[in-house]
Amino acid sequence: MWNSWVVVFQAQQDGKVYNSAKEILKYLQPHLKEYRGYTCSGFLKKDEFEAGEKVVARFTSLSSEVQGVINMILFRNKVTHTTIDIDNKPFLVTNIDLCNSQYAYQFDETADDDEFSPTCKVRLLSPAFFKVGDMYRAELVEKLLVRNMTAMYKKHTGVSIDKSLLSIEVVEQYKVRTDGKEMVKGEFIVRDIGVEVYKLMQFIQFFGIGYKTEEGYGAVQVEGVD
Structure with missing residues (x-):
């Protein structure tokens, strides 16, 4: 199953992140070394954030297993209110949207x-x-x-x-x-x-x-x- 979904992060301090998508993937990379076929996109938003401001990232994966690995990490951060470092700046995960965004959908590539x-x-x-x-x-x-x-x-x-x-x-x-x-x-x-x-x-x-x-x-x- 191919998957597309959206994750919302919230900046915990003022700062600048040049490429939020690249930095988010860098944070996740140690858990994804054995996988392929996934991306994180940053929606071309500005790279300077104030505390409390939200950063929206779109993830895609070519398998539900990869989606599960990514979401397990991010969901654990969300429920424990543990910040993640994006370009050495602290962010909280505030929402993982699997179905309500226009960018949240699936495709079964095995279906006839x-x-x-x-x-x-x-x-x-x-x-x-x-x-x-x-x-x-x-x-x-x-x-x-x-x-x-x-x-x-x-x-x-x-x-x-x-x-x-x-x-x-x-x-x-x-x-x-x-x-x-x-x-x-x-x-x-x-x-x-x-x-x-x-x-x-x-x-x-x-x-x-x-x-x-x-x-x-x-x-x-x-x-x-x-």
């Missing part, structure tokens, strides 16, 4: 679902950019999208998808500047979807597209098109 739409629209909810070698690109191009999505899928699931199975049409894109970087937002259509590509479309809803998705970039919404 043959009723999906053969065409879907992918909309970027947050700006994205792509890394190609030593260069950064802020554009939606079919070849770039196919390469990025299939590479991420293989990295996290170990499964390769034939790139020729993807037919993508970019219908809208525009440049934006976020955190001093040029990025892109927009929409694209994926056509002639079979079972493998359907799972890939579900996967990107959990892991996003592009570079540095763990910081909240490249979050997407996928909708079937009649």
